[in-house]
Amino acid sequence: MEQYGYKPELRRTLSFGDLLIYGLIYMVVIAPFGIFGSVFQASAGMVVLAYAVGVVAMLVTASSYGVMVRAYPTAGSVYAYAGRAIAPWVGFLAGWTILLDYILVPGLLSLVAAASMTAVLPGVPVWAWIVIFVVVNAGLNLRGIKTTRRLNKAFLVGALAVLGLYLIAGLLALMSGAGRGFSWAPVFDSSQFQLGLIAAAVSVGMLSFLGFDALSTMAEDAKGGARQVSRAQIAALGVTGVLFMAQTFVAALLVEDPAKLIAEGDPAGTAFYDTARVAAGPWLATLTALATALAWGLANNMVAQVGTSRLLYAMARDGQLPAFLARVSPMRSVPTNGILLTAAVSLGLGLLMAAREDGISLMASLVNFGAILSFIVVHLSVLARNLRPQQRRVAGVFRSWVLPVIGIAILVVVIVNANILAQKLGFAWLCLGVVVLGLMVATGRRPRLAGMDDSQPGPVTDAVVAGHRG
Structure with a gap:
């Protein structure tokens, strides 16, 4: 850390296993x-294909994150990478863009969890659940990284x-004749397939993958440093990718009226719980709704x-702030x-968006847009660093x-086919x-980054680093 002009202040307590759990959570x-329901509609039923393309795009992106976190093992993520590999002002804009993702995510998670809890306990208003989730998570995080580490495992x-339990119940139900039986339609349907269609679905499903990149912000908390962070990102993506495709494959086959779901969408957000009801009855529908609320509102929100x-x-x-x-x-x-x-902004945004009918979809679209744009910047940072011959090579x-x-090619296709309103608001945020x-x-x-030579338009050179060490 000293070679980049920083004094180490965060304790290195997280092992590879801890980082992997953080990523999965x-x-x-x-x-x-x-x-x-939203991904099913956007992909015309090919929900597994959408997640498969998404995990490939994220694995490629994780590779670039791995390159950059090894080159610059600091807590700033894409902000630090772009600032040191390209220029400090680019780093500022990259950090500003990713803030659209990071600042909105806790509020979005609280809102989704609150909506799920009203399905379980309809007597409690949405705003009350939002307050509960935000306050509880802030309190847990203020207790320190060890507390969140223990809770993550549980x-x-x-x-x-x-x-x-859902996968077992779903497979048993399919074997007994429930749903529409076994079919490869959720993976590929030649009558519905269009590249733009799948790209649009990936832009919606991308919300499920957001979080692996946040591991790069823990580079100063990890015991093994940058290498452990990179390994944890790849591992977390691989595990979740398989689990996402497995659960959506079963769920897609349990959808009772696929054509109606594609045509009308899922405004209530209950499509998955409906498949759980088909699989085993109301108790499983309630259990999956409750699990969603706790996973999004507490576990995910906390990290x-x-x-x-x-x-x-x-x-x-x-x-710069x-x-x-x-x-x-x-x-x-x-x-x-x-x-x-973070807690204050999450509370304000959550309560504001709870008053809108399209609050969840609007926030989700903005989060995805900010994330995808920042992922493109990470790839550009790798390429920019390679163009500077004085930089030490950290990858093949x-x-x-x-x-x-x-990675850039895939993400550009996805962002071009993203929600139009999200594109407008996202670019408005960038212009701001x-x-x-x-x-x-x-x-x-x-904008300046600590440890950088003002005479250099880009990152710290090995000569500069040696000078700082001397």
Whole structure:
């Protein structure tokens, strides 16, 4: 850390297993429970294909994250990578873009969980559940990374147990004649297939994969450093990809009226719970709804606050956000103010969007747009770093050149076919970032990253690093 001009303040307590669990919790191994109907409609029933394309795109992206986290093992994620590999001002805009994802995610998770809980306990209003989820998660994160680590394991075991029960019940139901029987239609349907259709479905289903990238913000919390973070990202994506395809395959075959779901969509968000009811009755439908609420509202929300607070911390210590966000609790070794701000924004956005009928879909579209755009920047950062001959090579030619180009191509197709409103609002947020950047430059606060040589337009060179060490 010293070679990049930073004083280590976060404790390295997370092992590979801890990081893997964080990734599985952040992506939520039962994530499709909550958005199955939307992905089914967008993919014209080929929901498994949509998730398969999504996991390929994310594995390619994870490779570039691995390259960059080894090159720059700091907590700033895409903000630090773009800032050091391309230029500090690009890093600021990249950080600004990913904030659209990170800041919105906790509020979105609270809103989805609250909606699920009203299906279980309709007497409690949505706003009350949002307050409960936000306050509880903030309290747990303020206790320190060890507390969240222990709770993550318990949440993961519970989610996997519910998923296993659903898969067993679903397969037994299919063998007994329920649903539409075994078919490869959820994987590929030649009568419905269109490239743009699948790309649009991937842009919706991408929400299920968001979270593997947040592991890069924990590079300063990991015992094994950057290499462990990279390994955990790949492993988490591989495990969740298989689980996502398995559960959506079974669920797609249990949909009683596929044509109606494709035509009318799933405005109530109950499509997956309906398949659970077909598989085993109301008790399984209630159990899967409750599991979704707890997984999104507590487990996923808790680690989402961890990632968001660390991004705020990384940008603030470089002077690109208010300094109070860079303060770390000496007792708990957590960015306290970042956690509190994340909680406050999550509460406000959750309550605001709860009043809109399209609140969940609007927030989800914006989160996905910000994430996809930032993933493209990560790939560009790898390519930019390779163009600087003074930089030490940290990966082979395939990972340094071929995979980033493939990743950019896939993600551009996805973002072009994304929700139009999300595109407009996402680019509006980016334009606002450009305005903020212009004001910073005009007031003499040009973006800079610690440890960088002002004479260099790009990242720290080995010569500069050696000079700092001397």
